[in-house]
Amino acid sequence: MWKLFQSIIIILKIFAKTSFSSEVEYRLNAFVELISVIGNLLGSIFILSLFYSSGSTLGGWEWNSSIVVLGIYIFLEGFIISLLQPSLTSLVKHVQNGTLDFILLKPMDTQFYLSSRSISPWGLPSIIGGFSLIIWGISLGSYNPTLIDLMMFLSTIVSSFIILYSLWFIIATTSIWFVKVWNATEVLRATLVAGRYPVSAYPSILRFLFTVILPITFLTTVPAQSVLGMSSISMTLSSLFLASIFFSISRIFWSFALRFYTSASS
Amino acid sequence: MISIDVKGLSKNYQIAEKEPGLRGSLKYLFLRTSREVKAVQGINFSINEGEMVGFIGPNGAGKTTTLKMLCGLIHPSSGLISVAGYKPQRRSPKFLRKITLVMGQKQQLIWDLPPIESLLVNAAIYGISESETKRRIKNLGEMLELDDELYRPVRKLSLGQRMKAELLASLLHLPSVLFLDEPTLGLDVNSQIRVRDFLLEYNRKYGATIFLTSHYMADITSLCERVLVLHKGNLFHDGSMASLTEKLTPYRSVKIEFSNLYPLSEFRKYGSIHESNDHYVHLLIPRERVIPNISEILEKYSVTDLEIKDPPIENLISRLFLKDSKK
Numbered sequence: 001m002w003k004l005f006q007s008i009i010i011i012l013k014i015f016a017k018t019s020f021s022s023e024v025e026y027r028l029n030a031f032v033e034l035i036s037v038i039g040n041l042l043g044s045i046f047i048l049s050l051f052y053s054s055g056s057t058l059g060g061w062e063w064n065s066s067i068v069v070l071g072i073y074i075f076l077e078g079f080i081i082s083l084l085q086p087s088l089t090s091l092v093k094h095v096q097n098g099t100l101d102f103i104l105l106k107p108m109d110t111q112f113y114l115s116s117r118s119i120s121p122w123g124l125p126s127i128i129g130g131f132s133l134i135i136w137g138i139s140l141g142s143y144n145p146t147l148i149d150l151m152m153f154l155s156t157i158v159s160s161f162i163i164l165y166s167l168w169f170i171i172a173t174t175s176i177w178f179v180k181v182w183n184a185t186e187v188l189r190a191t192l193v194a195g196r197y198p199v200s201a202y203p204s205i206l207r208f209l210f211t212v213i214l215p216i217t218f219l220t221t222v223p224a225q226s227v228l229g230m231s232s233i234s235m236t237l238s239s240l241f242l243a244s245i246f247f248s249i250s251r252i253f254w255s256f257a258l259r260f261y262t263s264a265s266s
Numbered sequence: 267m268i269s270i271d272v273k274g275l276s277k278n279y280q281i282a283e284k285e286p287g288l289r290g291s292l293k294y295l296f297l298r299t300s301r302e303v304k305a306v307q308g309i310n311f312s313i314n315e316g317e318m319v320g321f322i323g324p325n326g327a328g329k330t331t332t333l334k335m336l337c338g339l340i341h342p343s344s345g346l347i348s349v350a351g352y353k354p355q356r357r358s359p360k361f362l363r364k365i366t367l368v369m370g371q372k373q374q375l376i377w378d379l380p381p382i383e384s385l386l387v388n389a390a391i392y393g394i395s396e397s398e399t400k401r402r403i404k405n406l407g408e409m410l411e412l413d414d415e416l417y418r419p420v421r422k423l424s425l426g427q428r429m430k431a432e433l434l435a436s437l438l439h440l441p442s443v444l445f446l447d448e449p450t451l452g453l454d455v456n457s458q459i460r461v462r463d464f465l466l467e468y469n470r471k472y473g474a475t476i477f478l479t480s481h482y483m484a485d486i487t488s489l490c491e492r493v494l495v496l497h498k499g500n501l502f503h504d505g506s507m508a509s510l511t512e513k514l515t516p517y518r519s520v521k522i523e524f525s526n527l528y529p530l531s532e533f534r535k536y537g538s539i540h541e542s543n544d545h546y547v548h549l550l551i552p553r554e555r556v557i558p559n560i561s562e563i564l565e566k567y568s569v570t571d572l573e574i575k576d577p578p579i580e581n582l583i584s585r586l587f588l589k590d591s592k593k
Contacts, residue, residue, distance in 0.1 A: 007390070007393055010390050011387075011390045011391060014386055014387055014390045015387070017383075018376060018379060018383045018384075018386075018387060021379060021383070022376055022377075022378040022379050097372065098372055099372050099373070099374060101334070101337075101339050101367065101369070101372070102367070102372070102374040104338075104339055104357065105337060105338075105339070105357075105362055105365070105366070105367055106362065106391050107359035107360075107362040107363050107391070107392065108359070108391055113391075259341070261339070261340075262279070262340065
């Protein structure tokens with residue numbers, strides 16, 4: 001077990017190294033990405049401040065709590081840019097060019113390979129920016145998170161990662177049949193924008209949709225609630241449960257899809 | 267020991283059919299018709315450990331499909347395959363460590379980085395220790411005559427250098443069964459020879475089984491004593507190159523140069539005239555008539571040069587496939 005863990009770490013290290021070094025071949029990209037993150041961050045805070053300018057609240061959430069939700073959203077977006085987008089892009093490219101053959105012939109878990117092989121550093125500004133917003137939001141309020149709150153926050157944010165990853169990977173998997181699936185992920189990303197604001201800010205029909213159908217509530221609102229002392233153990237557990245369900249579906253779906261893989265002809 | 271064993275292997279595909287034009291596209295969107303294509307139809311063969319076997323056939327004969335079934339990338343519709351004692355379609359890690367697939371038209375090297383980075387990735391995946399990796403890169407690199415090229419970005423390498431680096435990446439785990447799909451595609455003659463020499467050396471050194479498809483007959487003739495010919499999903503030939511030639515052509519090619527001018531019509535009785543000019547004629551003579559006919563020609567005419575050969579294998583094979591498609 002320890003040996004397996006060790007080899008996974010070695011592989012992840014070398015994957016990160018090679019994908020970082022191939023990304024920094026294009027230095028201008030770094031600059032453009034940084035500018036766009038700063039713009040996005042300031043724009044989002046400005047729009048959020050408009051809601052609060054008249055002294056009202058957003059679905060019962062205070063200004064500082066909404067900042068935490070926004071922070072988590074931006075944090076997750078950094079995660080999308082750094083991990084999900086590059087690996088999805090590479091999966092689609094592999095299917096298109098038929099180079100998925102090479103990956104399927106490697107003696108390792110193909111889902112693990114595809115998900116971790118390409119990492120981009122360009123999500124880092126969003127991750128740092130989002131994290132700073134979370135800290136800022138907490139410090140603006142009067143509530144001091146306890147150790148249990150922090151542990152619940154950690155579990156729920158990990159669940160968010162896993163749910164988001166699984167959704168993304170399920171969509172990427174459909175490229176085995178449809179090859180080009182960029183548009184589908186754009187739809188998913190556009191829907192996730194809803195996670196910028198606390199879920200209670202939306203009308204009840206959307207709230208239902210975001211909780212039961214697309215788990216947006218669990219992506220941003222639930223982690224924010226845990227760090228603000230508004231959550232419960234049962235909520236944390238259901239978030240972890242949901243994450244494990246989504247993850248299992250993504251794995252089952254991937255091995256199902258591979259049976260239909262015919263490989264691009266030469 | 268048998269390395270590759272194939273029994274009654276078949277593969278059928280469902281192919282969607284689309285009519286041309288806008289109307290066809292609209293129809294395709296709502297009403298899809300598909301037909302079944304029999305890519306491979308019940309083929310049988312077995313290959314011993316350490317054997318080098320050529321696998322040829324025209325485009326669309328089912329070569330790549332067969333190759334991919336042998337690697338475990340595609341599930342066969344029916345039939346049994348055993349490679350190195352494993353069922354390929356299960357793709358067990360132990361099996362995958364024993365084989366490799368090299369495709370001339372696809373590459374696994376990371377485009378923006380030097381090949382050495384891709385090699386290190388593969389070493390990590392196959393769990394090869396650092397010192398062992400260095401040793402193997404050195405050994406295989408010497409065999410391939412690769413050195414500085416390993417430290418230059420792949421996109422800056424020539425096609426030949428890239429293919430050699432690709433081979434190194436595919437063989438770092440020292441597989442015992444090599445599946446090569448057009449490994450010399452697009453390479454210049456020198457690089458082709460280098461790749462062939464390398465494959466021969468690898469085969470000798472590691473006793474590896476090599477299963478190779480190529481459109482360049484020189485690859486096949488210089489590497490493989492045995493050749494499998496696939497045609498329309500069926501195995502047309504399994505045996506030596508010489509027996510394939512005999513099977514394909516009852517003629518031998520005879521080129522004759524004369525010191526004097528003779529009317530061309532005089533040579534028609536010896537065989538069919540393939541080409542000719544003033545002092546030269548190229549005849550295709552039935553095998554059993556070669557000796558008597560040539561003796562007669564030597565007696566009657568003033569011959570300055572004479573060459574007797576089997577016709578080039580490329581011509582024979584393309585003629586066979588042409589003949590079959592006309593049927």
